[in-house]
Amino acid sequence: MAPVPISPINVGHIDDVQELRKSGPATIPERFVRDMTERPTLDTAPPSPNTVPVIDFSRLVKGNKEEHKSEMLELTRACEEWGFFQVINHGIDLGLLKSIEKVAKDFFMLPLDEKQKHQMLPGTVQGYGQAFVFSEDQKLDWCNMLALGLEPHFIRVPQLWPTEPLKFSETVEIYSGEVRKLCQHLLEYIAMTLNLRADFFEEMFGVAVQAIRMNYYPPCARPDLVLGLSPHSDGSALTVLQQGKGSPGGLQILKDSIWVPVQPVPNAFVINIGDTLEVLTNGKYKSVEHRAVTDREKGQALYRHILCP
Numbered sequence: 001m002a003p004v005p006i007s008p009i010n011v012g013h014i015d016d017v018q019e020l021r022k023s024g025p026a027t028i029p030e031r032f033v034r035d036m037t038e039r040p041t042l043d044t045a046p047p048s049p050n051t052v053p054v055i056d057f058s059r060l061v062k063g064n065k066e067e068h069k070s071e072m073l074e075l076t077r078a079c080e081e082w083g084f085f086q087v088i089n090h091g092i093d094l095g096l097l098k099s100i101e102k103v104a105k106d107f108f109m110l111p112l113d114e115k116q117k118h119q120m121l122p123g124t125v126q127g128y129g130q131a132f133v134f135s136e137d138q139k140l141d142w143c144n145m146l147a148l149g150l151e152p153h154f155i156r157v158p159q160l161w162p163t164e165p166l167k168f169s170e171t172v173e174i175y176s177g178e179v180r181k182l183c184q185h186l187l188e189y190i191a192m193t194l195n196l197r198a199d200f201f202e203e204m205f206g207v208a209v210q211a212i213r214m215n216y217y218p219p220c221a222r223p224d225l226v227l228g229l230s231p232h233s234d235g236s237a238l239t240v241l242q243q244g245k246g247s248p249g250g251l252q253i254l255k256d257s258i259w260v261p262v263q264p265v266p267n268a269f270v271i272n273i274g275d276t277l278e279v280l281t282n283g284k285y286k287s288v289e290h291r292a293v294t295d296r297e298k299g300q301a302l303y304r305h306i307l308c309p
Protein backbone atom coordinates (compact mmCIF):
# COMPACT_ATOMS: atom_id res chain seq x y z
CA MET A 1 0.00 0.00 0.00
CA ALA A 2 1.25 3.45 -0.84
CA PRO A 3 1.28 5.97 1.98
CA VAL A 4 -1.96 7.89 2.29
CA PRO A 5 -1.22 11.57 1.83
CA ILE A 6 -2.12 13.87 4.69
CA SER A 7 -4.82 16.23 3.55
CA PRO A 8 -7.64 18.23 5.07
CA ILE A 9 -10.00 16.86 2.40
CA ASN A 10 -11.53 13.47 3.08
CA VAL A 11 -12.04 11.78 -0.27
CA GLY A 12 -12.43 8.25 1.10
CA HIS A 13 -10.75 5.20 -0.36
CA ILE A 14 -9.95 5.43 -4.05
CA ASP A 15 -9.33 2.20 -5.92
CA ASP A 16 -6.85 2.27 -8.76
CA VAL A 17 -8.91 1.23 -11.78
CA GLN A 18 -6.11 -0.65 -13.51
CA GLU A 19 -5.57 -2.74 -10.38
CA LEU A 20 -9.30 -3.36 -9.99
CA ARG A 21 -9.42 -4.64 -13.49
CA LYS A 22 -6.63 -7.11 -12.71
CA SER A 23 -8.06 -8.42 -9.47
CA GLY A 24 -11.74 -8.86 -10.20
CA PRO A 25 -12.63 -7.66 -13.66
CA ALA A 26 -16.36 -8.26 -13.34
CA THR A 27 -16.86 -6.44 -10.05
CA ILE A 28 -17.50 -2.74 -10.24
CA PRO A 29 -17.28 -1.08 -6.83
CA GLU A 30 -20.23 1.08 -5.89
CA ARG A 31 -18.27 4.33 -6.11
CA PHE A 32 -17.84 3.81 -9.85
CA VAL A 33 -21.44 2.84 -10.59
CA ARG A 34 -23.33 5.84 -11.94
CA ASP A 35 -26.88 6.80 -11.14
CA MET A 36 -29.36 5.68 -13.80
CA THR A 37 -29.63 9.16 -15.32
CA GLU A 38 -25.88 9.38 -15.86
CA ARG A 39 -25.24 5.94 -17.30
CA PRO A 40 -24.08 5.91 -20.90
CA THR A 41 -26.14 4.41 -23.68
CA LEU A 42 -23.51 2.69 -25.72
CA ASP A 43 -25.34 1.37 -28.72
CA THR A 44 -26.70 4.56 -30.24
CA ALA A 45 -24.86 5.24 -33.46
CA PRO A 46 -25.11 8.90 -34.43
CA PRO A 47 -27.01 9.80 -37.58
CA SER A 48 -24.28 10.09 -40.20
CA PRO A 49 -24.37 13.85 -40.88
CA ASN A 50 -24.08 14.35 -37.16
CA THR A 51 -20.32 14.16 -36.90
CA VAL A 52 -17.80 16.62 -35.59
CA PRO A 53 -16.44 18.84 -38.39
CA VAL A 54 -13.00 18.02 -39.78
CA ILE A 55 -10.71 20.95 -40.61
CA ASP A 56 -7.89 20.51 -43.09
CA PHE A 57 -5.20 22.72 -41.58
CA SER A 58 -3.07 22.67 -44.74
CA ARG A 59 -5.91 24.29 -46.67
CA LEU A 60 -6.08 27.07 -44.11
CA VAL A 61 -2.35 27.71 -44.34
CA LYS A 62 -1.51 27.14 -47.97
CA GLY A 63 -4.70 26.38 -49.82
CA ASN A 64 -5.69 28.53 -52.80
CA LYS A 65 -8.16 31.34 -52.21
CA GLU A 66 -11.22 29.15 -52.63
CA GLU A 67 -9.90 26.35 -50.42
CA HIS A 68 -8.87 28.79 -47.71
CA LYS A 69 -12.25 30.45 -47.78
CA SER A 70 -14.25 27.25 -47.56
CA GLU A 71 -12.06 25.95 -44.72
CA MET A 72 -12.53 29.22 -42.80
CA LEU A 73 -16.29 28.83 -43.21
CA GLU A 74 -16.09 25.28 -41.90
CA LEU A 75 -14.01 26.48 -38.95
CA THR A 76 -16.62 29.13 -38.17
CA ARG A 77 -19.42 26.57 -38.33
CA ALA A 78 -17.45 24.19 -36.09
CA CYS A 79 -16.90 26.86 -33.45
CA GLU A 80 -20.47 28.12 -33.55
CA GLU A 81 -22.41 24.88 -33.80
CA TRP A 82 -20.14 22.27 -32.26
CA GLY A 83 -17.45 23.84 -30.10
CA PHE A 84 -15.37 20.87 -31.31
CA PHE A 85 -13.50 19.98 -34.47
CA GLN A 86 -10.83 17.58 -35.64
CA VAL A 87 -7.71 18.91 -37.35
CA ILE A 88 -6.03 16.89 -40.09
CA ASN A 89 -2.85 17.73 -42.01
CA HIS A 90 -1.66 19.76 -39.05
CA GLY A 91 1.99 19.40 -40.02
CA ILE A 92 3.18 17.89 -36.73
CA ASP A 93 5.52 14.98 -37.33
CA LEU A 94 3.60 11.72 -37.12
CA GLY A 95 6.61 10.05 -35.49
CA LEU A 96 6.26 12.49 -32.63
CA LEU A 97 2.59 11.56 -32.25
CA LYS A 98 3.61 7.93 -32.02
CA SER A 99 6.34 8.68 -29.48
CA ILE A 100 4.04 10.56 -27.14
CA GLU A 101 1.54 7.74 -27.33
CA LYS A 102 4.25 5.28 -26.46
CA VAL A 103 5.60 7.19 -23.46
CA ALA A 104 2.07 7.71 -22.17
CA LYS A 105 1.16 4.06 -22.54
CA ASP A 106 4.45 2.87 -21.09
CA PHE A 107 3.94 5.06 -18.06
CA PHE A 108 0.49 3.66 -17.36
CA MET A 109 1.76 0.10 -17.73
CA LEU A 110 4.36 0.58 -14.97
CA PRO A 111 3.75 -1.27 -11.70
CA LEU A 112 1.47 0.63 -9.36
CA ASP A 113 4.17 1.40 -6.81
CA GLU A 114 6.30 3.09 -9.49
CA LYS A 115 3.39 5.26 -10.56
CA GLN A 116 2.45 6.04 -7.00
CA LYS A 117 5.83 7.65 -6.41
CA HIS A 118 4.23 10.54 -8.26
CA GLN A 119 0.87 10.30 -6.59
CA MET A 120 -1.60 13.15 -6.93
CA LEU A 121 -2.62 14.68 -3.62
CA PRO A 122 -6.37 14.92 -3.04
CA GLY A 123 -7.77 18.20 -4.32
CA THR A 124 -4.81 18.84 -6.62
CA VAL A 125 -4.28 18.09 -10.29
CA GLN A 126 -0.60 17.33 -10.44
CA GLY A 127 0.82 13.82 -10.59
CA TYR A 128 -0.74 10.37 -10.94
CA GLY A 129 -4.18 9.33 -9.75
CA GLN A 130 -7.81 10.38 -9.93
CA ALA A 131 -8.23 14.08 -10.54
CA PHE A 132 -11.04 16.28 -9.29
CA VAL A 133 -12.05 14.17 -6.33
CA PHE A 134 -13.28 16.51 -3.65
CA SER A 135 -15.51 14.41 -1.42
CA GLU A 136 -16.23 10.95 -0.10
CA ASP A 137 -19.66 10.78 -1.74
CA GLN A 138 -18.53 11.65 -5.20
CA LYS A 139 -18.76 9.05 -7.97
CA LEU A 140 -15.38 8.14 -9.43
CA ASP A 141 -14.25 8.10 -13.05
CA TRP A 142 -12.97 4.89 -14.64
CA CYS A 143 -9.74 6.61 -15.52
CA ASN A 144 -6.16 7.01 -14.41
CA MET A 145 -4.55 10.32 -15.00
CA LEU A 146 -1.08 11.75 -15.08
CA ALA A 147 -1.16 15.53 -14.86
CA LEU A 148 1.94 17.56 -15.63
CA GLY A 149 1.92 21.31 -15.21
CA LEU A 150 3.88 23.39 -17.65
CA GLU A 151 5.06 26.94 -17.36
CA PRO A 152 5.12 29.42 -20.20
CA HIS A 153 8.83 29.71 -20.89
CA PHE A 154 10.50 27.03 -18.92
CA ILE A 155 8.84 23.71 -19.40
CA ARG A 156 9.33 21.73 -16.23
CA VAL A 157 8.58 18.10 -16.74
CA PRO A 158 9.22 16.05 -13.62
CA GLN A 159 11.51 13.08 -14.02
CA LEU A 160 8.85 10.44 -14.07
CA TRP A 161 10.58 7.88 -16.11
CA PRO A 162 12.40 5.35 -13.96
CA THR A 163 14.46 3.75 -16.71
CA GLU A 164 14.78 6.38 -19.40
CA PRO A 165 14.08 9.74 -17.79
CA LEU A 166 15.38 11.73 -20.72
CA LYS A 167 13.18 10.06 -23.22
CA PHE A 168 10.04 10.92 -21.30
CA SER A 169 10.94 14.54 -20.61
CA GLU A 170 12.36 15.22 -24.03
CA THR A 171 9.44 13.73 -25.87
CA VAL A 172 6.93 15.66 -23.80
CA GLU A 173 8.83 18.91 -24.21
CA ILE A 174 9.29 18.67 -27.97
CA TYR A 175 5.70 17.62 -28.45
CA SER A 176 4.39 20.40 -26.21
CA GLY A 177 6.31 22.99 -28.20
CA GLU A 178 4.78 21.73 -31.42
CA VAL A 179 1.26 21.63 -30.02
CA ARG A 180 1.70 25.13 -28.63
CA LYS A 181 2.57 26.42 -32.11
CA LEU A 182 -0.45 24.67 -33.58
CA CYS A 183 -2.68 26.24 -30.91
CA GLN A 184 -1.28 29.67 -31.65
CA HIS A 185 -1.99 29.27 -35.36
CA LEU A 186 -5.48 27.99 -34.70
CA LEU A 187 -6.16 30.96 -32.44
CA GLU A 188 -5.04 33.23 -35.28
CA TYR A 189 -7.49 31.65 -37.69
CA ILE A 190 -10.22 31.66 -35.06
CA ALA A 191 -9.59 35.40 -34.49
CA MET A 192 -9.92 35.96 -38.24
CA THR A 193 -13.25 34.14 -38.37
CA LEU A 194 -14.41 36.77 -35.87
CA ASN A 195 -13.10 39.59 -38.08
CA LEU A 196 -10.41 40.32 -35.53
CA ARG A 197 -6.71 40.83 -36.21
CA ALA A 198 -4.84 37.50 -36.38
CA ASP A 199 -2.74 38.35 -33.31
CA PHE A 200 -5.74 39.49 -31.24
CA PHE A 201 -5.72 36.57 -28.78
CA GLU A 202 -1.96 36.37 -28.59
CA GLU A 203 -1.82 40.01 -27.66
CA MET A 204 -4.58 39.59 -25.10
CA PHE A 205 -3.24 36.41 -23.49
CA GLY A 206 0.46 37.23 -23.59
CA VAL A 207 2.39 33.99 -23.21
CA ALA A 208 -0.39 31.56 -22.43
CA VAL A 209 -0.03 28.90 -19.78
CA GLN A 210 0.03 25.38 -21.07
CA ALA A 211 -0.94 22.33 -19.10
CA ILE A 212 -0.76 18.75 -20.17
CA ARG A 213 -2.38 15.59 -18.99
CA MET A 214 -2.45 11.97 -19.96
CA ASN A 215 -5.56 9.92 -19.36
CA TYR A 216 -5.76 6.17 -19.47
CA TYR A 217 -9.12 4.42 -19.57
CA PRO A 218 -8.62 0.73 -18.82
CA PRO A 219 -11.10 -1.71 -20.33
CA CYS A 220 -14.17 -2.10 -18.15
CA ALA A 221 -16.32 -5.23 -17.89
CA ARG A 222 -19.43 -3.05 -17.44
CA PRO A 223 -19.04 0.02 -19.64
CA ASP A 224 -22.80 0.49 -19.31
CA LEU A 225 -22.45 1.35 -15.61
CA VAL A 226 -19.44 3.65 -15.47
CA LEU A 227 -18.03 6.80 -17.05
CA GLY A 228 -14.41 7.24 -18.05
CA LEU A 229 -14.72 10.93 -17.40
CA SER A 230 -17.66 12.81 -15.90
CA PRO A 231 -19.46 15.43 -18.01
CA HIS A 232 -17.70 18.79 -17.92
CA SER A 233 -16.64 21.72 -20.04
CA ASP A 234 -13.01 22.86 -20.16
CA GLY A 235 -11.94 26.14 -18.57
CA SER A 236 -9.23 26.67 -21.18
CA ALA A 237 -9.07 28.85 -24.26
CA LEU A 238 -8.43 25.79 -26.43
CA THR A 239 -7.94 22.12 -25.60
CA VAL A 240 -6.06 19.73 -27.87
CA LEU A 241 -6.62 16.00 -27.57
CA GLN A 242 -4.76 13.18 -29.18
CA GLN A 243 -6.65 9.93 -29.22
CA GLY A 244 -4.41 6.88 -29.29
CA LYS A 245 -3.86 4.86 -32.44
CA GLY A 246 -6.47 2.13 -32.80
CA SER A 247 -8.40 3.86 -30.06
CA PRO A 248 -11.93 2.60 -29.53
CA GLY A 249 -13.00 6.22 -29.12
CA GLY A 250 -14.87 7.13 -26.00
CA LEU A 251 -15.12 10.88 -26.18
CA GLN A 252 -18.73 12.06 -26.48
CA ILE A 253 -20.05 15.57 -26.76
CA LEU A 254 -23.46 16.89 -25.84
CA LYS A 255 -25.15 18.18 -28.98
CA ASP A 256 -28.82 19.15 -28.93
CA SER A 257 -29.24 17.09 -25.73
CA ILE A 258 -27.76 13.95 -27.33
CA TRP A 259 -24.36 12.45 -26.51
CA VAL A 260 -22.58 12.25 -29.86
CA PRO A 261 -19.38 10.15 -30.11
CA VAL A 262 -16.30 11.71 -31.65
CA GLN A 263 -15.10 9.08 -34.12
CA PRO A 264 -11.29 8.93 -34.04
CA VAL A 265 -9.72 10.10 -37.31
CA PRO A 266 -6.20 8.67 -37.76
CA ASN A 267 -3.44 11.18 -36.88
CA ALA A 268 -5.92 13.99 -36.25
CA PHE A 269 -6.15 16.17 -33.18
CA VAL A 270 -9.47 16.85 -31.53
CA ILE A 271 -9.74 20.52 -30.63
CA ASN A 272 -12.34 22.08 -28.40
CA ILE A 273 -13.25 25.59 -27.46
CA GLY A 274 -12.97 26.19 -23.72
CA ASP A 275 -14.91 28.47 -21.39
CA THR A 276 -12.42 31.32 -21.86
CA LEU A 277 -13.16 31.62 -25.58
CA GLU A 278 -16.88 31.24 -25.01
CA VAL A 279 -16.80 34.18 -22.60
CA LEU A 280 -14.55 36.30 -24.83
CA THR A 281 -16.84 35.76 -27.82
CA ASN A 282 -19.95 36.47 -25.79
CA GLY A 283 -21.23 32.96 -26.35
CA LYS A 284 -20.89 33.06 -30.15
CA TYR A 285 -18.36 30.22 -29.91
CA LYS A 286 -19.40 27.44 -27.59
CA SER A 287 -17.57 25.60 -24.83
CA VAL A 288 -19.47 22.35 -25.09
CA GLU A 289 -20.05 19.76 -22.41
CA HIS A 290 -18.33 16.43 -23.02
CA ARG A 291 -17.52 13.16 -21.26
CA ALA A 292 -15.72 9.89 -21.92
CA VAL A 293 -17.13 6.37 -21.89
CA THR A 294 -15.12 3.17 -21.57
CA ASP A 295 -14.76 0.09 -23.71
CA ARG A 296 -15.26 -3.53 -22.70
CA GLU A 297 -12.12 -4.83 -24.39
CA LYS A 298 -9.79 -2.07 -25.34
CA GLY A 299 -8.10 0.39 -23.06
CA GLN A 300 -7.17 3.77 -24.40
CA ALA A 301 -4.47 6.24 -23.57
CA LEU A 302 -5.20 9.81 -24.39
CA TYR A 303 -3.00 12.82 -24.43
CA ARG A 304 -4.55 16.13 -23.53
CA HIS A 305 -3.07 19.53 -23.82
CA ILE A 306 -4.68 22.76 -22.80
CA LEU A 307 -3.86 26.34 -23.51
CA CYS A 308 -5.23 28.83 -21.09
CA PRO A 309 -4.54 32.53 -20.82
Ligand SMILES: O=C(O)CCC(=O)C(=O)O
Binds near residue numbers: 234251290
Ligand atom coordinates in the same frame (compact mmCIF):
# COMPACT_ATOMS: atom_id res chain seq x y z
O1 LIG B 1 -10.51 11.59 -22.72
C1 LIG B 1 -11.26 12.23 -23.43
O2 LIG B 1 -11.74 11.75 -24.46
C2 LIG B 1 -11.62 13.62 -23.03
C3 LIG B 1 -10.64 14.25 -22.12
C4 LIG B 1 -11.16 15.55 -21.59
O3 LIG B 1 -12.25 15.95 -21.85
C5 LIG B 1 -10.33 16.35 -20.73
O4 LIG B 1 -9.24 15.89 -20.37
O5 LIG B 1 -10.73 17.48 -20.41
Ligand SMILES: [Fe+2]
Binds near residue numbers: 233234290
Ligand atom coordinates in the same frame (compact mmCIF):
# COMPACT_ATOMS: atom_id res chain seq x y z
FE1 LIG C 1 -12.45 18.06 -21.26
